[in-house]
Amino acid sequence: MSHKIANTEFEVIQCDITLLDVEAIVNPANTFLMHNGGLAAAIVKRGGRIIQEESKKIGNVPTGGAVITTGGNLKAKHVIHAVGPRYKDGKSGEAEKLALAVKNSLEVAELKKLKTIAIPAISSGIFGYPIEESAKIIVDSAIEHFNARKKAKQETTLQKVVFCLLDENTFSLFKKELESHFKKK
Numbered sequence: 001m002s003h004k005i006a007n008t009e010f011e012v013i014q015c016d017i018t019l020l021d022v023e024a025i026v027n028p029a030n031t032f033l034m035h036n037g038g039l040a041a042a043i044v045k046r047g048g049r050i051i052q053e054e055s056k057k058i059g060n061v062p063t064g065g066a067v068i069t070t071g072g073n074l075k076a077k078h079v080i081h082a083v084g085p086r087y088k089d090g091k092s093g094e095a096e097k098l099a100l101a102v103k104n105s106l107e108v109a110e111l112k113k114l115k116t117i118a119i120p121a122i123s124s125g126i127f128g129y130p131i132e133e134s135a136k137i138i139v140d141s142a143i144e145h146f147n148a149r150k151k152a153k154q155e156t157t158l159q160k161v162v163f164c165l166l167d168e169n170t171f172s173l174f175k176k177e178l179e180s181h182f183k184k185k
Contacts, residue, residue: 029081047072064100084123
């Protein structure tokens, strides 16, 4: 099931994000952009060393930041590297930093005039963010971004935002969170 805000469609799917045919996939990256573990390592493995090489040229990115590289051998033409926070105690600004990583990812995609983007559960793997909380923050941040654009009558090039999750539990949490935004209307 998909939902829309203005010209942007939102969808939650369960699959391997490295196989998606979208213009950009989001990589949950660390501040050093060293893609040695988790989804980041899987993206480089499937997409090729060029992704890591381009990341090294960029250098460090602050938590909450997002940068873009090519997608190498991936179907996605680009990888947006979003630096989410490491979870400490939930009282150290983690929610704000995760929301900022999502917002900056969307802004990077819009600056590149991309039409489609896939977003995973940023920070919920190696960085230890509780999945229930991260699902809410990631979906809420994306919805807020597009609602703000609609309210301000600002156009966006993004026609589709896909929340792409690997396992059933995470998929269900993201689906429930997305649907909660559209039941309110």
